[in-house]
Amino acid sequence: MNYAIKGANVCRLHGGSAPQVRAAAQIRLLMASDNLMASLLKIADDESIPVQVRLAAIRDGLDRANIVGTQQVAIELGVKPDWEQRLLEAGVVRRVEIDWDDVGEEVIDAEVVESPEEHTAQLKASAYAAETGPRSAVRPLKPRRAPKQPEADAEPDFYDPSPLASRTRRGPKP
Numbered sequence: 001m002n003y004a005i006k007g008a009n010v011c012r013l014h015g016g017s018a019p020q021v022r023a024a025a026q027i028r029l030l031m032a033s034d035n036l037m038a039s040l041l042k043i044a045d046d047e048s049i050p051v052q053v054r055l056a057a058i059r060d061g062l063d064r065a066n067i068v069g070t071q072q073v074a075i076e077l078g079v080k081p082d083w084e085q086r087l088l089e090a091g092v093v094r095r096v097e098i099d100w101d102d103v104g105e106e107v108i109d110a111e112v113v114e115s116p117e118e119h120t121a122q123l124k125a126s127a128y129a130a131e132t133g134p135r136s137a138v139r140p141l142k143p144r145r146a147p148k149q150p151e152a153d154a155e156p157d158f159y160d161p162s163p164l165a166s167r168t169r170r171g172p173k174p
Contacts, residue, residue: 037061 002011007025010016016025043049043057080088 033064037064040064 002013004011005016005022005025007027007029008016008021010021015021040057040061044054044061046054
């Protein structure tokens with residue numbers, strides 16, 4: 001069963017997950033919270049109501065006012081497992097100094113570029129040629145005419161004043 005989301009009249013599948021519906025529901029809940037808090041305070045102050053109910057109303061009121069009686073802090077001590085430590089270290093970037101004395105004098109593969117702008121332009125031109133080559137499926141659009149505007153006194157094309165005379169429609173016979 002799909003129930004309406006809090007503060008709205010529609011379920012999640014029928015528009016309740018839309019941002020504007022969720023925002024409006026949140027506003028309605030916030031507007032109603034003052035009245036609900038006043039009702040809780042009346043219950044907490046009423047002497048005729050049992051103490052347990054009054055205490056629950058006081059706790060709810062304090063919770064809604066973000067006044068917390070106690071806070072719990074969890075502290076965990078210990079060594080992380082080896083796999084977890086490796087995952088944490090995987091994202092660490094370390095700077096490594098290169099010993100240039102051990103590097104050979106021979107250049108294995110390199111290209112000297114005199115002007116980087118010309119080289120970049122050549123690369124872009126070759127990439128564009130590869131994209132728009134004979135295998136590309138780009139075809140020009142056919143020009144189309146806009147439909148003609150109807151005249152003020154003209155009847156629409158789909159209007160048939162006597163459907164029985166044309167006998168093109170199927171339906172109950174008179």
